[in-house]
Amino acid sequence: MPPTTRERTLRAQGRATRCRLLLAGRKVFASHGFHAARVDDIAAAAKTSHGTFYLYFANKEDLFRALATEAMDEMETLGDRLGPITADDDGRAALRRWVSDFVDIYATHGKVILAWADREFADRDLGRRGNESLATLSTAIADRIAEARGGGSTAADGVACLSMLERFNYFQQSRQIRFDRATAIDTLTRAMFDGFFRPT
Amino acid sequence: MPPTTRERTLRAQGRATRCRLLLAGRKVFASHGFHAARVDDIAAAAKTSHGTFYLYFANKEDLFRALATEAMDEMETLGDRLGPITADDDGRAALRRWVSDFVDIYATHGKVILAWADREFADRDLGRRGNESLATLSTAIADRIAEARGGGSTAADGVACLSMLERFNYFQQSRQIRFDRATAIDTLTRAMFDGFFRPT
Amino acid sequence: MPPTTRERTLRAQGRATRCRLLLAGRKVFASHGFHAARVDDIAAAAKTSHGTFYLYFANKEDLFRALATEAMDEMETLGDRLGPITADDDGRAALRRWVSDFVDIYATHGKVILAWADREFADRDLGRRGNESLATLSTAIADRIAEARGGGSTAADGVACLSMLERFNYFQQSRQIRFDRATAIDTLTRAMFDGFFRPT
């Protein structure tokens, strides 16, 4: 049995190839989804060969897991970065900066998270991890909402808010809608602020 | 000229089988997505053989198209059903009823619409139709928002609002979150009302 | 087990249907060959249904056998009809009449004989019968050649002569060449006469 990545020490060239494969994987999973993405496509996108892929990843799922983990880590950091949102213009400005971060991170990792839909039934572990990731982020949002609005706020608000962010960015990424960046950020910020953070 | 569906005259039994296949397709596409759904799965779920499947549909895509069209039709009717939302309790109640309708329709057809993500690259026509469907619904929402809030409302608001509804219901359907029906409807109604329909 | 044709006594309607199927079979086998011809095609061409076919023939091969037998019978009669060919104008005229008969019979049955190519490996019995048929006809020709030309004539001459007739007519039928009837008959008559029947 040939040694997989983990066990090998990679030199510079090797690291470069692995990196190209990760980038390629992100691109291909993003545009095709997990099932439709063929190892061949990924290898081609990384300008390397079929066989080389298996030098760096045990299988297609292994690469996916690496990308998904990376994506989830990034997503979770977003929760930490969301500070208290006050009901005034400062709060609104802080929220806007955070939404802007969300948009950037989604642009890079969002589609991988999506490709999940395919996976979640096949790989329970990854699915659980994904749910935790989602929960972590939505809980962070829910906490800030509770803080800002006082009573009457629930976990469901966090999820609803995150839903809006996620799907709006998805539609944007998949070119089903094409608003310019500023409009997108403004719209989401306002809707979040009015809909969740402003006390009734 | 193969003996496919189109030209055949169906008797009662035939119509029943076709119907079972449609139901089964909805179920299987919903839980597996388009790519992972095997024709055999669908046939089995319809308690018939795969050979029979091809008596009623030219291929997997053909069945999918039928389901997607049905789903889009339903979704589009939602736009028509959304009347003016006033800023008072009546408006809030009307909105709640509409959200409740959305939840019901999504429970039946939502996942098929999702399974689209896989498809949209393969079948341009269906993709276009899907975008139109999305646009129709989000425009209907945007119009009501403009009506209620006056100036400063944009198409992007319609999309943001629809995004929240769609994804929240998706998470709910896929069991990634499990709020009870009333909580879900209340949360969405409030967030929509405060976030989009209540004048600032 | 349902009773096949043989055992059933057919009334007028039944005989008509069977006849339509035979005609349709000839047409479809001719244009598609045995393998590519689908029972559905034949049934459709006979303006009847799928299931009806099996009321009159045990299977696809059964129908083919019926047609092939008919074709072989016809072909064999051609041998009997070829009288002595003298070296003069009377012989030439007699030959021309016979060639003309050949062309007519080939127009009706030739393609079925061809569809054989597909079959001959699958159905040894039919293949043998076909070879006999071929041998009967080529021998009849060879005999007349020997008669006309005296010594130095062989069985191979009969085959060569039949080959020319068969393939020329095939090309004509399949529209790969399109000479008018008179030209075709004249050319074949002359070539047969000069090439086989005229003493050196």
Added chain:
Amino acid sequence: MPPTTRERTLRAQGRATRCRLLLAGRKVFASHGFHAARVDDIAAAAKTSHGTFYLYFANKEDLFRALATEAMDEMETLGDRLGPITADDDGRAALRRWVSDFVDIYATHGKVILAWADREFADRDLGRRGNESLATLSTAIADRIAEARGGGSTAADGVACLSMLERFNYFQQSRQIRFDRATAIDTLTRAMFDGFFRPT
């Protein structure tokens, strides 16, 4: 973009495999015809797997096309090789050599050309190319006939002559007749000479 033949760079081993597949294809198409030939048969005959087959050819038709093209090229060269046939013994000898070439080439490629009958409806391009091929050869023959016999010779003579050659060799190949090589060549040469090239 599937990893089909076209874009791949073949090494020695790959070229050898491709070659084995071509040979195997010739054999299997020859004995079964296009429709009845299964890809598995061809792969087995080439001592490889069907998966490998698709590494070198897009599908069964692709392989067939390659073989047919090769066959047509060979057949067309025969036209060029037929020099003037004089009415004397030299002409007869030259003709005999050419017939001998025809027999050899037919032994290798003839059956593939036949397997065409199945195809010609499915692949119009190949069909057209085949007709051209047929026309090229029969025209070359017709030209030599005109040269030798003066007036009164037509295109139909070329076709009749080619018909005889083709079908006689076919019967021989398919073991429906079994004359020895010399007899076959002698018979065909004499019939061609007397029937087409000798002035009346």
Added chain:
DNA sequence: GATGAATGAGATTTCATTCAT
């Protein structure tokens, strides 16, 4: 390290044939 070659499990699709109405 890299890559072409090979494999075979599994998915789709066709169609001859049987069955029930």
Added chain:
DNA sequence: TATGAATGAAATCTCATTCAT
């Protein structure tokens, strides 16, 4: 007698993965 419904064996083709160079 006629015909729609159902079936499953068999064929095509794809692609993740292993292997040899």
